[in-house]
Amino acid sequence: MPRIVIQNLGNLSIDSERTDRKVIELIHENGTDWMHACGKKGRCTTCKMIVVKGLENLSPETEVELIYRRQHRLRTNERLSCQTQLLEGELIIRVAEINKFPHLAYTE
């Protein structure tokens, strides 16, 4: 079963067989807050996830992600969680320092 692990949220683990759902939706449905300033419309980069492991398990990059990448607003190990589906296997991610919430206890 596909699994999302948020490394700097105490290795919070989210299992889901919903490969049709975006990663941010699975995180939110788990009751975990994740920044999404534009409402998951691909118009900001606040929902970005830093991918530690599992890039190959993700859906192909969308046009908006490619635009942000060309603008150097997304690094090669970063994806927008509102644009990306986890198709299989494990995805280990981190919340970027700039996108951390003050009300959540990050582990690093």
Ligand code: FES
């Ligand atoms: S929430 Fe704005 S790009 Fe994903």
